Amino acid sequence: MEYRIAKGVFDILPHDPDTKGRWRSSAYWHYVEKQIHEIAREFGFSEIRTPLFESTELFTRSIGATSDIVTKEMYTFFDKANRSLTLRPEGTAPVMRSLIEKKLCTQQKVYYLYSMFRYERQQAGRYRQHHQFGIEAVGNASPYQDAEGIILLYTLLTRLGLKNLTLHLNSIGDSIDRNAYRTALQNFLKPYFKCLSVESQARFETNPLRILDSKDSRDIEITQNAPFILEFLRDETKSHFETVCALLKNEGVYFNVNPKLVRGLDYYNRTVFEITSEHLGAQNALGGGGRYDGLIKDLGGPDTPAFGFGAGLERIIQAMLAQGAYLPEEGILQLYMIPLGEKAFAPSFHLLNQLRNQHIVAQMDFSEKKLKSAMKFANQIKAQYVVVIGEEELKTGKISLKNMKTGENKEVSIDQLVETMKHV
Numbered sequence: 001m002e003y004r005i006a007k008g009v010f011d012i013l014p015h016d017p018d019t020k021g022r023w024r025s026s027a028y029w030h031y032v033e034k035q036i037h038e039i040a041r042e043f044g045f046s047e048i049r050t051p052l053f054e055s056t057e058l059f060t061r062s063i064g065a066t067s068d069i070v071t072k073e074m075y076t077f078f079d080k081a082n083r084s085l086t087l088r089p090e091g092t093a094p095v096m097r098s099l100i101e102k103k104l105c106t107q108q109k110v111y112y113l114y115s116m117f118r119y120e121r122q123q124a125g126r127y128r129q130h131h132q133f134g135i136e137a138v139g140n141a142s143p144y145q146d147a148e149g150i151i152l153l154y155t156l157l158t159r160l161g162l163k164n165l166t167l168h169l170n171s172i173g174d175s176i177d178r179n180a181y182r183t184a185l186q187n188f189l190k191p192y193f194k195c196l197s198v199e200s201q202a203r204f205e206t207n208p209l210r211i212l213d214s215k216d217s218r219d220i221e222i223t224q225n226a227p228f229i230l231e232f233l234r235d236e237t238k239s240h241f242e243t244v245c246a247l248l249k250n251e252g253v254y255f256n257v258n259p260k261l262v263r264g265l266d267y268y269n270r271t272v273f274e275i276t277s278e279h280l281g282a283q284n285a286l287g288g289g290g291r292y293d294g295l296i297k298d299l300g301g302p303d304t305p306a307f308g309f310g311a312g313l314e315r316i317i318q319a320m321l322a323q324g325a326y327l328p329e330e331g332i333l334q335l336y337m338i339p340l341g342e343k344a345f346a347p348s349f350h351l352l353n354q355l356r357n358q359h360i361v362a363q364m365d366f367s368e369k370k371l372k373s374a375m376k377f378a379n380q381i382k383a384q385y386v387v388v389i390g391e392e393e394l395k396t397g398k399i400s401l402k403n404m405k406t407g408e409n410k411e412v413s414i415d416q417l418v419e420t421m422k423h424v
Ligand code: HAM
Pocket: 089, 090, 091, 092, 118, 120, 125, 126, 127, 128, 129, 130, 131, 132, 134, 135, 136, 265, 285, 286, 287, 288, 289, 290, 292, 307, 308, 309, 310, 311, 312, 313, 314, 315
């Protein structure tokens, strides 16, 4: 029986032998994750980690019973006590559950970096386990909070060297604006009902706003002249949106107001946004989010406003590779030690540990290779320096430190190796 990886998921490997799978190299993930932790800290967000699964009800209640995630994509199972549990398909609801439960719904700025699970139809850019960097800022209704969140993601992506990004921005108003708009949109769509895609026909009553972001060409054509929600915003929601736009403009963050952007999760109100890259295929959203002022109350917490986003690491790394952005190759190996003969092993091993105690990245050949094949291996693993330690070296106390790039050899005493390596 040959066991194979499950559909729609992938391994992150030290090196993926498949050239198309370069984005799955762990060195790239470490680099991007490091930048994420750094920027989150700079913007004042602290890390939160919630469990991999939650009660199913938490997701149906928050994401929306008619959303794609809830209707088609959840990994739901029953535990031994017959409780319905679901692998988290997204991060917002679990974080809100945690903050409500711990009575932390005052001012909180948290972020997370972990995997989400969605049973998606398999296609490029859509995985059944994907990794998200998300932030959630709770307790602040100010448009400055929206701007801060959007600027954080935009800054991260630019720091990672991504270019040709498009920031799509919209406001879907509050429930009063949306109710008025919903009726206007349904009135507009009614004469075309039969021409809409089957999916959009199903959404006509339950969630007509989602028809606006349908990818079906018939729906796109029909909605071209549809009324836009921005025309239905009342003064307060309109002014909130205008302030967000002004703040972004002021910081040189360019955006497109995209009145068709509605997002696929039900909890949003007011500002919604997405950042897309032109270097990805159909699944081109690197990240997206918005304001969700009603969610905490809906989940049984205090009436608390909030703003957040989620961004997919797979797509970020793929876009970086497509654009030739800087990504470090695998970790650097400073020194490779080749002991020759049985007697050389123990002293070499001792030296290896002394080197590591001084934070020098060193490895030793444990496999008693012949010198030629050990040198070949050192080359393969891109060692910067190599030392060979045999009986002769142990007798004289001197070793030859070989610079693998220049081929130069430098004689150093074994006692001085650690000190020398600190300064090369
Ligand atoms: P989302 O738009 O569903 O939002 O996901 C956020 C990002 O995760 C997407 O823009 C995309 O980059 C990535 N992503 C989503 N699904 C997949 C997939 N199947 N494969 C690969 N990447 C994927 C949310 O999840 C919200 N919780 C974001 C949020 C946080 N809103 C407020 N706070």
